[in-house]
Amino acid sequence: MNFNREDMNIVIVGHVDHGKSTIIGRLLADTNSLPEGKLEQVKERCRRNSKPFEYAFLLDALKDEQEQGITIDAARCFFKTEKRDYIIIDAPGHIEFLKNMVTGASRAEVALLVIDAEEGIKENSKRHGYLLSMLGIKNVVVLINKMDLVNYDEKVFENITKEYTEFLNKIDVEPKCFIPVSGFFGENIVDPSNKMSWYKGQSVLEVLDSFEKEKLPDDKPFRMPVQAVYKFTRDGDNRRIVAGTIETGRVKVGDEVIFYPSGKKSTVKSIEVFNGEARESIGSGYAAGFTLNEQIYIKRGEMAAISGDIKPKVTNRIKVNLFWLGRSPMVKEKEYILKVGTSKVEVKIEEITKVIDASNLNNEVKQQIDRHEVAECILKTDKPIAFDLSHEIAQTSRFVIVDKYEIAGGGIILKELEDEENKAHKENYKWEKSYITLEERAEKFGQKPALICITGKENTRKKAIARALERKLFSDGRRVYFLGINNTLYAEDHNKKEHIKRLSEVSNIMMDSGSILIATASELNRDDIETMEAAVNSKEVIKVWVGENEISEIDEDLFVSKEDTVELAVDKIKSLLQKKNIIFKPF
Known part of the structure; x- marks a missing residue:
């Protein structure tokens, strides 16, 4: 593959046995894109087995070589013309196609939709058309294949064209053209066919070459789902590289980037490219990474944007259009996994607005979504996600x-909806607040409210440190209270998530009174902290990690070593509170 040449991703879809593989095989063979000797080898194998040769066999032969680890040009570049290289997205079925298109493993710029001239339009022909519409593929070419089986009859071609055009118009798909072809005999695949002189249009290859390459979306707001964060330690290299594929926009050194949904921000120190020199800027389509001036804890699933750009949406309730392909219906109350960008969260159906049969566009109100149906519904995730x-x-x-470890559906997000739970937090449950302001309380008590979370692994003296800190601050005349997480539990409930919510709600009330609250819990994670920060001001949450010297998930404000005495730990926390102006240091 010549990497200086232009390439274009295409997908070929259609009902089973309508001839997709034969058309691909023809394109490989008739554009001389096969490995040398491969065509003759397959033909000879068919001859020895007394089996009629078919061009579809070429795909099977190439796949066999790929499975054996043999590197072949056609595995990357299925066929080529003088203008460009064409890469076919391998999508043998609905689920593979949906997975490739939605997860971004490959994005089709052109779709070839194949219909058998003899069998006519099938339900899957319409479902594939609906998928193309939903996923926003604009360049669609419809191939009426196997014209040899209907004696190249123009009337058959016209009838199918008319019927399918009416369907596509209803779903806002406007195909570039309809082409009558015979994959088996190569008619209208590469060159115009003499057997269908009534057709005055272009061949498949001519139409493909007529499409202009999509421009990279560099002019859109910067978006990079975080794939991973790499930490280097060898030979004094202490870089932490935030890595991912840039979906849209550009980023440059010095830009302030904000990560969603956490809201953390820092400025870009350097842009790193694998096996390449550092760059000043980089744009969409590249797998890259960058280092930050201020080290912040970022994890997979966050989405990077640039400060000042249009923000991505962040919520845990979304209105969507989804296409369901699971073996079992999608039902309310059942938990599934939703993947958007690199984020992976639990999700449930909150409401099914309407269900559409993609093969006939009929819709109805239902309580479940069956296989091959499209639904407009409201989904609720277990934590906020970032998206557009x-x-x-x-x-x-x-x-x-994902349902039971398999991709069972997918779609697009139409609208963000307000997170009712966070709304309740923000409105403080609509209680009647005191007329005494936090500023008045701070002046009176000589302190600002704060929630000090002391966490770490089991058996790391967290409670001893918390109680000693409470005693020390109380002796200093501070309004302080120690609240172990066990104080907020009900005996019959052992759900950690619910415990954290209760702790957050209690903290919000006590901090509104101007108090410093100390809480302990084992191994708090980023989700736990986000739950707390949804209930109280995030700047008032002080995170202390006790134990092993390792990078924790919560991006702690203070690390207390397991070798530190309880007295030293208390002194460290008190100094941190003074530094953050939670308690005022005496002159």
Whole structure:
């Protein structure tokens, strides 16, 4: 593959046995894109087995070589013309196609939709058309294949064209053209066919070459789902590289980047490229990474944006269009996994607005979504996610749903909805607040409210440190209270998530009174902290990690070594509170 040449991703879809593989085989053979001797080898194998040769066999032969680890040009570049290289997205079925298109493993710029001239339009022909519409593929070419089986009859071609055009118009798909072809005999695949002189249009290859390459979306707001964070330690290299694939926009050294949904921010120190020199800027389509001036804890699933750009949406309730392909219906109350960008969260159906049969576009109100149905519904995730809407930035609006470790559906996000739970937090449950302000309390008590979370692994003296800190601050005349997480539990409930919510709610009330609250819990994670920060001001949450010297998930404000005495730990925390102006240091 010549990497200086232009390439284009295409997908070929259609009902089973309508001839997709034969058309691909023809394109490989008739454009001389096969490995040398491969065509003759397959033909000879068919001759020895007394089996009629078919061009579809070429695909099987190439796949066999790929499975054996043999590197072949056609595995990357299925066929080529003088203008460009064409890469076919391998999508033998609905689920593979949906997975490739939605997860971004490959994004089709052109779709070839194949219909058998003899069998006519099938339900899957319409379902594939609906998928193309939902995923926003604009360049669609419909191939009416196996014209040899209907004696190259123009009337058959016209009838199918008319019927399918009427369907596509209903779902806002406007195909570039319809082409009558015979994959078996190569008619209208590469060159115009003499057997269908009534057709005055272009061949498949001519139409493909007529499409202009999509421009990279560098002009859109910067979006990079975080794939991973790499930490280097060898030979004095202490870089932490935030890595991912840039979906849209550009980023440059010095830009302030904000990560969603956490809201953490820092400035870009350097841009790193694998096996390449550092760059000053980089744009969409590149797998890259960058280092930050201020080290912050970022994890996979966050989405990077640039400060000042249009923000991505962040919520845990979304209105979506989804296509369901699971063996079992999608039902309310059942938990699934939703993947959008690199984020992976638990999700449930909150409401099914309407269900559409993609093969006939009939819709009805139902309590479940059956296989091959499209639904407009409201989904609720177990924690906030970052995304864009499909009509704004399509690349970061697509998602898939996993059921029992298999991709069972996917679609696009239409609208963000308010997170009712966080709304309740923000409104403080609509209690009647005191007329005494936090500023008045701070002046009176000589302190600001704070929630000090002391966490770490089991058996790391967290409670001893918390109680000693409470005693020390109380002796200093501070309004302080120690609240172990066990104080907020009900005996019959052992759900950690619910415990954290209760702790957060209690903390919010006590901090509103101007108090410093000390809480202990084992191994708090980022989700736990986000739950707390949804209830109280995030700047008032002080995170202390006790134990092993390792990078924790919570991006702690203070690390207390397991070798530190309880007295030293208390002194460290008190100094931190003074530094953050939670308690005022005497002159």
